[in-house]
Amino acid sequence: MLDPYQLTVHTLTLRQLASAEQLAEVNGQSLPEVEENLEKAAAEGAVRAAKGNHMITPAGRQLLADVYPQAFADLRSSSAVSEAMEAFESGVNKQVLTLTTDWQTKEVGRDRVPNDHDDADYDAAVVAKLGRVVDKTAKVLRPIADADPLVDRFLERIDTALTRAEGGETDYVSGVRVDSVHTVWFQMHEHLLRLTGRERPE
Template identity: 80%
Template structure:
């Protein structure tokens, strides 16, 4: 697994521009630990500071490319993890992408138009389907989560966003300015790809 410094740099591949607090929210690390890692990383030029936020540099990506094979060797050699990822990519991930499209648009007269969220029954049906897919995802990814507790943290954050969406906060389905279901799902997917050395499907 990654040490705290490596994990902090890694987290900037999941969220491209972030503060120490935002990175700590993703990983569950103490903020002080993340701040110390960022200070070191800035000194080593693996991250770059930008008005209180940070972003990874090419040197940071090179660092991670060097440490991933050893740090994640157990994931990359596990048949159970490989099977779980196959199921994830061909099943629940495609379903979430489809539901996100259905949330953002709807069919009217045979054409796809932006969803103005004026039909609460339509929106509620999609949120309900998302909930069922998220429940299945926890089972699909269990072999990965058993090796990496961060996967469960992603699923908990997705669940929290779903709860807010169920309460009527529609931004928490696919909004980009909040930790929405779609935003956190994207972060989790990127993390899984880096764990397993896979490429993002086209």
């Protein structure tokens, strides 16, 4: 697996522009550890810092490209992990994408129009379906989560967002300014692709 320094740099591929605090929230490292790793990464040219935020550089991406094959060799050679990833891509990931579209739009007559969220029953039905898919996802990804605990952290963050959405905070379904279900799901998907050496489906 990745060492702590590599993990900090890797996290900037999941959240493109982020503060140390935001990176620690994603990867579970302590804030002092993240800050130390970012300082080292900036000195080595792997990360660029500006006004309290950080982004990965081409050198940082090359660093990760060099370490991924060895760091994730056992995971990538596992048939259980491969089967779990196939089930994720062909099943729950497509379902979440469809439900996100259903949340953002709805059918009126024969047209699909932006959802103005004035139909509480419609929104509640979408959130309920999303909850069932999230529950299923935890089972689908169990072989990968057993090999990489960060996957469980993503699932916990998705559960937190879902709970807030169920409580009426609608931004937590697909809002881009908060750690919504959709935002964290996108981060988790990118992490899974990097673990397994796959490309994001078109």
